[in-house]
Amino acid sequence: MQGIREQKKRKTRSAIMEAAVRLFSERGFEKTSIEQLARAAGIGKGTIYSYFQTKTEIFHAFCEDELDFIHSELLTKTNPDSPLIEQLMILYMGEFSLIAENKEFGRLMMQQMVFPVETEHAKTREIDDRWLALVFSLYRRAQERNELRRDIDLLYIAGHFYGLYIMAVSAWYSGRIQTEEVGSGMRLLFQQALDGLAPSVADKAHYESKEL
Amino acid sequence: MQGIREQKKRKTRSAIMEAAVRLFSERGFEKTSIEQLARAAGIGKGTIYSYFQTKTEIFHAFCEDELDFIHSELLTKTNPDSPLIEQLMILYMGEFSLIAENKEFGRLMMQQMVFPVETEHAKTREIDDRWLALVFSLYRRAQERNELRRDIDLLYIAGHFYGLYIMAVSAWYSGRIQTEEVGSGMRLLFQQALDGLAPSVADKAHYESKEL
DNA sequence: GGTAAATCTCGACCGTGGTCGATTTTAGAA
DNA sequence: TTCTAAAATCGACCACGGTCGAGATTTACC
Numbered sequence: 001m002q003g004i005r006e007q008k009k010r011k012t013r014s015a016i017m018e019a020a021v022r023l024f025s026e027r028g029f030e031k032t033s034i035e036q037l038a039r040a041a042g043i044g045k046g047t048i049y050s051y052f053q054t055k056t057e058i059f060h061a062f063c064e065d066e067l068d069f070i071h072s073e074l075l076t077k078t079n080p081d082s083p084l085i086e087q088l089m090i091l092y093m094g095e096f097s098l099i100a101e102n103k104e105f106g107r108l109m110m111q112q113m114v115f116p117v118e119t120e121h122a123k124t125r126e127i128d129d130r131w132l133a134l135v136f137s138l139y140r141r142a143q144e145r146n147e148l149r150r151d152i153d154l155l156y157i158a159g160h161f162y163g164l165y166i167m168a169v170s171a172w173y174s175g176r177i178q179t180e181e182v183g184s185g186m187r188l189l190f191q192q193a194l195d196g197l198a199p200s201v202a203d204k205a206h207y208e209s210k211e212l
Numbered sequence: 213m214q215g216i217r218e219q220k221k222r223k224t225r226s227a228i229m230e231a232a233v234r235l236f237s238e239r240g241f242e243k244t245s246i247e248q249l250a251r252a253a254g255i256g257k258g259t260i261y262s263y264f265q266t267k268t269e270i271f272h273a274f275c276e277d278e279l280d281f282i283h284s285e286l287l288t289k290t291n292p293d294s295p296l297i298e299q300l301m302i303l304y305m306g307e308f309s310l311i312a313e314n315k316e317f318g319r320l321m322m323q324q325m326v327f328p329v330e331t332e333h334a335k336t337r338e339i340d341d342r343w344l345a346l347v348f349s350l351y352r353r354a355q356e357r358n359e360l361r362r363d364i365d366l367l368y369i370a371g372h373f374y375g376l377y378i379m380a381v382s383a384w385y386s387g388r389i390q391t392e393e394v395g396s397g398m399r400l401l402f403q404q405a406l407d408g409l410a411p412s413v414a415d416k417a418h419y420e421s422k423e424l
Numbered sequence: 425g426g427t428a429a430a431t432c433t434c435g436a437c438c439g440t441g442g443t444c445g446a447t448t449t450t451a452g453a454a
Numbered sequence: 455t456t457c458t459a460a461a462a463t464c465g466a467c468c469a470c471g472g473t474c475g476a477g478a479t480t481t482a483c484c
Binding site: 107110111114115116117118121124125128146147148149150152156157159160162163164166167168169170171173174175176185188189192193194195196197198199203204207208 | 319322326328330333336337358360364368369372374376378380381382383386387388397401405408409411416419420
């Protein structure tokens, strides 16, 4: 029997994850101790550390599940023919609702995903890449519909909108805007990105005519 | 003498801050214990907590000093008549150089400043507002030079560029781009923001003519 | 089955951030 | 100066995240 060990490990790992989902949801990440987590999973404290190197790593695995779930769910909710900005709003407001649902969890997740430590690069990169693969098709279609310029790398387009999303979430975490205002603020930023911050030729002519 | 107590408190507070600057710079934030900090400041461990509520709060005060210093220094380095994008690059690359200089410090600072906990709202808001006041004049001048649309709230313009800055820093922390690439990536994002992601009328005509 | 090596499990242990109440210092009235 | 209330100082103490080596379990070979 070479498989007994493998089988047990898989079982233990999922026991830890199940306990994590339950306890993190019940009392939050910080209020859940490793000891409690281990007991809930039916193992000793030290054993946790042969499955995850740090408490944060457990949180990452937890986030990975949550994000992959919500991402794939959200993509089915977008109408591929509606204007890009509407699709973006559905995607990003969907992700935001996950965050708004549990502020503390969301903050930790954003802190870790946006500014990850070196040891988490691989994991965050994986999650990011899966997400990028999903939204790329969305941006490509928008390009085909002439809603987006074709001379920009899709990565930069995705990055641009993601940056604005982060900005909106940051403004919310800073208490600068209320929960209900996040949607309208984000939409405004997205529209700005599409239209450009520099004045059009017509705008310029208009400004100049006024200056005379 | 009503002032003895006040005077002592001020002295102790600055002793803590001086110790913090020294020790954080020497060994980093995480490797410096409160006990060490207290000893270096010539006080007992418990006393620290009548000046700062948490270790993070000390870090915030430290960041505040660093940021205010670099911000005011950077503003003197910008030529108010050069194109907006050049001024933005000087400002944001200056701030980034502070971060790149000490990656761990920078990560904590960004994590805390972009996604602050409720108890730090007041402090982060203060720092942000001081920064905004400085850059607003820069954006206003750009509007007057017809480099920026005049129908957008300056707060949204500042937010837009700040979001893109965060995005560039995030890509760096995720290992997606190298230190030398941050500048060019950021410039590209800024230019995109100015030009707009949607195709111009001319672009559209060009795309459509090709499709025939 | 027997046995030795490899692997996994465990909780006592360490250093840390943060708390608390006993002790010391200061402010101000008598 | 003396006395008392208020405020500041302190380090023992607690709970936690993480380490480590002793002991238990599994594997692979006979």
